[in-house]
Amino acid sequence: MAAARAKAKSVDEANFPSSPVVRFGMDKPLILEAGVKLAPFQIAYETYGELNADKSNAVLICHALTGDQYVASTNPITGKPGWWEVLIGPGKIIDTNRFFVICANVIGSCLGSTGPASINPETGKPYGLDLPLITIRDMVRAQAMLVDHFGIDQLFCVIGGSMGGMQVLEWTSTYPDRVFSALPMATGTRHSAQNIAFYEAGRQAVMADPNWRGGRYIEAGVRPEKGLAVARMIAHITYLSEAALHRKFGRNLQDRPKLTFSFDADFQIESYLRHQGMTFVDRFDANSYLYLSRAMDYFDMAADHDGQLAAAFKNTSTRFCVVSFTSDWHFPTEESRALVHALNASGAPVSFVEIETDRGHDAFLLDEPELFSAIGGFIASAARARGISQ
Amino acid sequence: MSVNASSRIDLQVMADLIPAGAKVLDVGCGNGELLELLRDEKNIDARGVEISQRGVNECVARGLSVIQGDADTDLVYYPDSSFDYALLSQTLQATRNPRQVLEHLLRIGNRVIVSFPNFGHWSVRSSLFFKGRMPVTKDLPYSWYDTPNIHFCTIRDFVVLCEEVGAVVEKAVAIDGNGQKIGFSMPWWFWNFFGQQAVFLLRR
Numbered sequence: 001m002a003a004a005r006a007k008a009k010s011v012d013e014a015n016f017p018s019s020p021v022v023r024f025g026m027d028k029p030l031i032l033e034a035g036v037k038l039a040p041f042q043i044a045y046e047t048y049g050e051l052n053a054d055k056s057n058a059v060l061i062c063h064a065l066t067g068d069q070y071v072a073s074t075n076p077i078t079g080k081p082g083w084w085e086v087l088i089g090p091g092k093i094i095d096t097n098r099f100f101v102i103c104a105n106v107i108g109s110c111l112g113s114t115g116p117a118s119i120n121p122e123t124g125k126p127y128g129l130d131l132p133l134i135t136i137r138d139m140v141r142a143q144a145m146l147v148d149h150f151g152i153d154q155l156f157c158v159i160g161g162s163m164g165g166m167q168v169l170e171w172t173s174t175y176p177d178r179v180f181s182a183l184p185m186a187t188g189t190r191h192s193a194q195n196i197a198f199y200e201a202g203r204q205a206v207m208a209d210p211n212w213r214g215g216r217y218i219e220a221g222v223r224p225e226k227g228l229a230v231a232r233m234i235a236h237i238t239y240l241s242e243a244a245l246h247r248k249f250g251r252n253l254q255d256r257p258k259l260t261f262s263f264d265a266d267f268q269i270e271s272y273l274r275h276q277g278m279t280f281v282d283r284f285d286a287n288s289y290l291y292l293s294r295a296m297d298y299f300d301m302a303a304d305h306d307g308q309l310a311a312a313f314k315n316t317s318t319r320f321c322v323v324s325f326t327s328d329w330h331f332p333t334e335e336s337r338a339l340v341h342a343l344n345a346s347g348a349p350v351s352f353v354e355i356e357t358d359r360g361h362d363a364f365l366l367d368e369p370e371l372f373s374a375i376g377g378f379i380a381s382a383a384r385a386r387g388i389s390q
Numbered sequence: 391m392s393v394n395a396s397s398r399i400d401l402q403v404m405a406d407l408i409p410a411g412a413k414v415l416d417v418g419c420g421n422g423e424l425l426e427l428l429r430d431e432k433n434i435d436a437r438g439v440e441i442s443q444r445g446v447n448e449c450v451a452r453g454l455s456v457i458q459g460d461a462d463t464d465l466v467y468y469p470d471s472s473f474d475y476a477l478l479s480q481t482l483q484a485t486r487n488p489r490q491v492l493e494h495l496l497r498i499g500n501r502v503i504v505s506f507p508n509f510g511h512w513s514v515r516s517s518l519f520f521k522g523r524m525p526v527t528k529d530l531p532y533s534w535y536d537t538p539n540i541h542f543c544t545i546r547d548f549v550v551l552c553e554e555v556g557a558v559v560e561k562a563v564a565i566d567g568n569g570q571k572i573g574f575s576m577p578w579w580f581w582n583f584f585g586q587q588a589v590f591l592l593r594r
Contacts (some may be wrong), residue, residue, distance in 0.1 A: 142425050307541065314501060321450060340459075344467055344468055347472065349437070349455040351445050351446070351455050351456050352446070352457035352458060353443070353458060354443060369448060370443070371450060374450045377447070377450045377451025380451075381452070382453075385453075
């Protein structure tokens with residue numbers, strides 16, 4: 001019953017989110033990289049803190065694949081606290097008493113910004129796969145329209161991990177004058193073949209679910225829950241490290257003294273993954289998962305600049321702090337190093353910190369003291385340089 | 391990075407060689423002491439490379455632009471003449487390939503400043519000569535088996551290396567055991583015997 005409520009709720013949140021929304025009409029289309037116009041469209045967002053008089057203290061948080069705008073406030077579907085409250089809030093490292101923090105749901109997602117679960121105004125039905133493919137750059141250009149809406153010329157800092165980090169990099173490349181400082185974490189300038197492979201396996205799981213129905217499951221009143229849960233299970237493995245899995249679960253059995261000689265979830269790790277899959281389908285739209293994972297696959301900054309990655313950051317004056325994690329095999333340190341070399345070649349002021357941890361890709365979301373000391377130092381010095389008062 | 395911090399008189403000597411407003415890359419910048427000095431006192435655009443995470447984190451906390459990297463492998467990614475000055479303070483002897491590192495520095499920086507402990511100092515020679523042991527001193531506190539300093543050289547050795555890579559020595563300063571500069575008028579053998587540390591200003 002609770003699950004059924006969550007399902008209904010998440011469809012509502014796609015069109016009528018709990019958070020504020022900016023609607024852009026036919027006169028303000030988003031020109032997509034796919035070569036078509038998206039209009040009308042909407043962006044759902046949350047803000048925290050106050051914009052100062054000279055509008056210099058705005059921090060944009062870019063969320064990851066399955067993230068949302070509720071970065072430091074309660075998620076309306078799950079009822080859980082904001083996903084980055086360890087970092088963002090009053091008196092935290094991203095201090096909302098000092099900074100005006102904006103976090104927008106990316107287009108293509110399902111928490112209130114236009115995506116495949118949104119109603120297509122031409123048909124009165126959900127877009128489904130009729131929505132054109134969305135790219136990372138499309139997401140960023142939509143965010144820029146939201147930033148314009150606030151009357152902000154230059155963001156003090158753009159921060160994000162994983163797919164959020166891709167958006168950070170795209171921001172600095174597409175709008176070099178509009179980003180004073182940038183904090184891309186656990187990310188890269190492209191999706192590797194291995195990442196495309198994992199996401200393709202996940203998409204095939206979704207599309208193989210008979211309830212997917214060519215993407216038109218909402219009208220049919222069903223959801224491809226099994227397929228989406230498998231997709232989430234596959235992806236979740238890539239977010240953790242082998243060492244962390246071993247530390248947390250080992251070969252421990254789940255609430256049973258011995259093996260059952262069946263395909264039950266005998267092992268704790270199986271039970272954990274099944275739980276991850278099941279809770280995910282309550283809060284996320286399957287088609288959005290297809291669209292956003294595809295956006296990550298298509299991301300390749302060097303390819304956008306004739307194979308010259310450094311050209312993506314030409315003439316940038318943005319201060320960068322690039323962060324990677326030793327045990328991240330989704331976006332290994334080498335990806336960050338390639339980015340840092342390109343930034344060096346373009347003369348950008350760049351710091352690069354590799355955090356030693358066994359917690360894998362998801363470490364950027366966790367309470368990592370070394371990470372916080374590096375971010376804190378970077379933000380403090382950038383704020384001094386930008387003249388933002390304490 | 392590999393030498394006692396209290397004896398870093400070379401940092402001030404290096405700082406004095408750099409004009410205000412220059413663009414500087416410090417390779418092996420440790421906790422960012424020199425970069426911070428340059429930024430705060432000379433308004434210098436100061437960047438760094440450091441191998442240890444701890445050092446990098448301290449630098450970032452000081453607001454410096456420092457990347458985690460290895461002098462032996464990462465200098466190749468810097469474009470030619472991208473800095474006015476490329477610095478290597480007390481790091482040359484800890485690199486695997488000092489000649490290659492020096493060549494990269496000369497390519498990246500229009501000027502290069504190198505400081506290193508002089509293995510020709512009388513105290514080193516005396517330890518070898520009288521005790522027959524590898525020297526362990528205040529400046530060189532490691533035993534031979536756990537030292538990060540794998541390529542020691544003397545001032546004379548370094549001058550020969552400069553000739554081999556075609557570097558022009560614009561200025562050289564030797565510092566004695568009391569932290570005093572040794573006068574210009576002295577001959578090379580005197581420097582090599584009494585200089586505990588050396589600072590060289592080079593160009594291509």
